Amino acid sequence: MGDYIVLAISCILINNILLAQYLGNCPFLGTSKKMETAVGMAMAVVFVLVMAGLITWAVNYYVLVKYNIEYLRTISFILVIASLVQFVEMFLKKSIPALYAGLGIFLPLITTNCAVMGACLININEEYNFMQALVASFSYAVGFGLALILFAGVREKILLARVPKPLQDTSIALVTAGILSLTFFAFKGMV
């Protein structure tokens, strides 16, 4: 049990998928202008990342490794993720319309969110077992959500500040992200 807690902490804080592993930066910058969209995106990522992590783990060990076709990993993972997203979208629309309305346009965007694909690949590269893959996927997603929501809070404040013209928009956002990343840097050496 202790091992899983250490794994979770290291995935959420120390190896934060956004700020330390550089994954998922496009939605990070794209959806962090408003708190509402950031929360929506964070929820959608938690939902899809956990499912994608488990399914790609199973696909890797029960299909690719078994038939010795690991070189098809990239293509099969992206297909799994794309169809999973489509499936989740249809399922939510039918059965949980409230959640579907909440996640809205963020669901289809997740297909090209490299945090999802990246976390699935990390699970395989680190040779996690099924439980570890589950914990790691969930923690990565939580770390993503945490960083995204924190960042959205900061960006809402920046709107009120007077930013020099050349620094406006993406430029100041990146510098802010750098400072946020610096604070997460402090967690290094904790575990």
Next chain:
Amino acid sequence: MAKSITQEFVKGLWAEIPPFRLVLGLCPTLAVTKSVENGIGMGLATTFVLVGSNVLVSMLRKVIPAKVRIACFIIIIATFVTVVELLMQAFTYPLFLTLGIFIPLIVVNCIVLGRAEAFAFKNGVIPSLADGLGIGVGFTLSLASLGAVRELLGYGTVLGHQVFGASYEPFTFMVEAPGAFIGLGLMLCLMNLVGNK
């Protein structure tokens, strides 16, 4: 087709240079630019995928039904990424190890999908080739320049050659994650300063 082939190529070098003008494909930009060499390697790999997928998408644009086009694009892109992955594993193994998961992640690089959707699906083969090549070269240049700044400050070297001499105290911050964000942010600011005059 008002624009000439050269124009399609050149626009990728300044007017639409990724990731500065088109803010897409940030993840590989931030992750692999610890050195010039990595930046160039990643840039070339992306260029190959970009050109390949652009040409194939534009060749098949009359066949692909519009409703499932995104899925078709992704399969085409994933195929080229697998090719690059295997080629790099065979011929440039050390680089393959350094770039790690960012090679398979070219699949989800929004630049590639973005060009397929925004350009190749609507244009002929030759302009698409020029567009892919231009954006790819622009991307490589951006990665190399960001890599140069970070490598110079972080290790005091460029392409492995000492620049500042042995007494230089490396500014390690630049090669870590925070330095990547801030470095890119400041370069973007610099481009805005130059471009808006």
